[in-house]
Amino acid sequence: MLDAAAMDTREVRERTPVLSPLETGATSLLPEPAAAEAAPAATPSGPPPPLPPGREQRLLMPSTPWQTPLVATHSGREGARVLVLGGVHGNEPGGWLAAESVAEWEPSAGSLLVIPRANVVATRAFERTFPDLGDLNRLYPGAEDGALPMARMAASIIRVVREFEVDLVLDMHESWGFYLERGANTGTAFIGQTVTRGDGPLPEAFVRDAVSAVNTLITPREELTFRGRLPQPAPGATPSPGFGGQPGGRSTSSLSIGTHVPGVTAILVEMGQIEQAESRRRDLHMLLAREILTRHGVL
Template identity: 35%
Template sequence: MKRRAVLAAGATVAGSVVAGATVGATRGARVGATRGATTGDDPEPRPPSPAAETTVETGAVRPGTRRETPYFEVGSDDSGPTAVVVGGVHGNEVSGYRAAERIAEWEVTNGSVVVVPWANVVAVRRNEREGPDGDLNRQFSIGGEPETPLARSLWELVAAADPDVVVDLHRSRGIYGTHGRWVGQALFPTAAGGATSDADAVADRVNEAVVPASMWAHRFRRGNTLGGTSPLLIHKVSADLDTAGVLVELTEFYLDVDTQVRWTELIAERLLSRHGIERRGSAI
């Protein structure tokens, strides 16, 4: 069965995730203002323009509510692995949701990528870390139901996708291991699915390919392993799905937003490649 069919079936059962229409009209369209534009800190979500010849299906998390936010499933004509990419869990972490918007514009050669660019859309529009229900990334109770309707709906979507890997995109103020509690420039893997090896390999690759030698302090490293000890999305992926996942943290310390977005997207690309999902026209 195609992953898109699996997702649609899961959405029907869940009830809070509604499978939408295939965006067939976008086939052949070129990437518009989002691609290559200055990202800035404008908090308004920017609907992606899918790449030519890409099959995209859409749906919504929490449809018909103030917290309604779309997801995009980018797929190839071939079956294969599935990834889930989430941005905007914290609404003021611009590089995470801007990178997710760009990932929703990819053309992949096999499998599919389910992208939720603006998970906490109210917080994104306010440019605030937390939404009306508090910190979304503290609501994914381990071994049970998430604590709020938004967290439950997002989790239902992740579980219905039956992912091979989940990538959660964030931004921090400082650098992991340098600036106290800040965690930028680090990849935090699950204890499941070989994610620690993924984090090491991708950090090494991105450091070699894109981080300038003069910016040695901004080299990426693997953070601590997330095995299910806290109510974070990636902790729950590890403990409840026994699936590979990585929490990606960029820093805003001496790093402009455009660079944050570009590096975040490249990290996601290499993580998905490790699980057999290849982006056509790979950047590294």
């Protein structure tokens, strides 16, 4: 943990102002979505103008126990803006190790933003999370004044998505069992090696094709399964907790980000931990991230 003085210095150094969509004068010619909630930021129809090239780092929730870096690398060229999340759950190291490596990649177009350890306290403890922190992947869109720190972190992440006009969120997780080996097991413990797409404009075929391309590069056991869109529970059914479904059907996982910020699509990846080395889980996350970022024109 940084001492207070070091933290202050770091915070000042890393707090680089970036113009918000409103300040850059971005406007939308698109019609307002029906029943738009709380008038989300306008979504430009094309890529936003490029941000000045270079890498900036800032802290989310600075000067708190939950402060964690956001690394933003801008190519200086027009293109997509992707946000990669790792460490949303602290006992899923394959995801945050991959995210830390992705944070060092250089985009050839657009911008690459990475929050390698979104729940940094949980990653240090190697626990999924703690009750007094809350589960970040059940708290979107969060609340700036939420009682739970991870509700405030969810709000910080949504703010980053809006400010940088992110169009794709890639959230790296781990499960225990492999989905194709689940047998009669259901729920979050057996969704390893799956890729799920949330609401948003990114075509399903984009994700499906990226998964297929990666599957040609890996072993049969490692094969990834595309699980389609965010599964909606049947009317009256008790929703699976797998992706944050809640009674009433509204998801609060990262897959719901596209329902809160127009123009964004989230992809949630789960690697299986059972009999699969941590380094391999990390590498598989990176392989899929590279495929998605390349197809999306960022690498």
